[in-house]
Amino acid sequence: MEPFDTEPAGLLIHKDFISPAQEAALIQLFQTELTWPERKGRRSLHYGYTFSYRTFAVDLDVPYAPFPGWLTALLPSDEAGGPRRPPDQVCVQHYPPGTGIPPHADTHGAFDDRLYALSLGAPVVMQFGRAGGRRVDVDVAPRSMMLMRGDARLHWTHGIRARKTDTLGEVRRPRGDRWSITYRWLRAGGECECGDEALCDTAQRRAGVERAYRWKEQLQAGGAAAPKEEP
Numbered sequence: 001m002e003p004f005d006t007e008p009a010g011l012l013i014h015k016d017f018i019s020p021a022q023e024a025a026l027i028q029l030f031q032t033e034l035t036w037p038e039r040k041g042r043r044s045l046h047y048g049y050t051f052s053y054r055t056f057a058v059d060l061d062v063p064y065a066p067f068p069g070w071l072t073a074l075l076p077s078d079e080a081g082g083p084r085r086p087p088d089q090v091c092v093q094h095y096p097p098g099t100g101i102p103p104h105a106d107t108h109g110a111f112d113d114r115l116y117a118l119s120l121g122a123p124v125v126m127q128f129g130r131a132g133g134r135r136v137d138v139d140v141a142p143r144s145m146m147l148m149r150g151d152a153r154l155h156w157t158h159g160i161r162a163r164k165t166d167t168l169g170e171v172r173r174p175r176g177d178r179w180s181i182t183y184r185w186l187r188a189g190g191e192c193e194c195g196d197e198a199l200c201d202t203a204q205r206r207a208g209v210e211r212a213y214r215w216k217e218q219l220q221a222g223g224a225a226a227p228k229e230e231p
């Protein structure tokens with residue numbers, strides 16, 4: 001796994017984590033064997049514990065669902081000191097062209113300091129952002145496994161703009177269908193000690209600040225009636 005050559009620190013990318021043949025077989029499986037929710041935009045399926053879009057943590061009321069065989073074969077083998085056990089929560093997502101995911105930091109208290117994401121299908125530009133406006137665009141290649149830890153995990157947001165093309169230098173590249181598999185481990189104790197009040201749910205709760213959910217802001221502004229585009 002190689003560190004990304006600029007900020008954010010803690011972003012590592014393992015190119016060609018799977019072969020083109022493995023990728024093609026997986027995309028075939030995604031398209032023919034999985035039952036995706038009927039909705040426009042990005043679509044998600046959950047394995048292990050189920051992710052809750054209400055709390056942005058796992059929903060412990062939904063029993064742990066064992067991983068299917070095809071997924072077990074794709075668990076990251078980590079050079080960074082772990083994982084010592086299989087992930088608790090895995091999310092397979094499909095991004096049709098034009099869709100994205102709003103900038104966010106995965107919930108600190110719920111998940112520990114390592115997040116992995118395997119990419120399949122079309123490449124996409126992922127944007128990392130830091131409070132104060134710094135932004136780094138990362139061109140995420142298919143078949144690569146990304147690891148976010150340290151700063152990249154805790155103190156930067158990541159997101160994908162909902163748009164039909166990405167611009168790289170002078171080149172406008174059309175988006176294509178992309179799939180990702182993200183891997184998360186529950187944080188023991190459920191409290192994060194990073195203290196980052198801009199991004200950490202534990203720090204915000206301790207400071208008496210309610211996390212600023214975009215859909216709550218929309219509700220207050222008389223806008224959308226339900227969360228639509230949250231991670």
Ligand SMILES: O=C(O)CCC(=O)C(=O)O
Nearest residue numbers: 091093106117180182231
């Ligand atoms: O699609 C990806 O590569 C990342 C998805 C993500 O950030 C998330 O599900 O929290």
Ligand SMILES: [Fe+2]
Nearest residue numbers: 105106158231
């Ligand atoms: Fe994320």
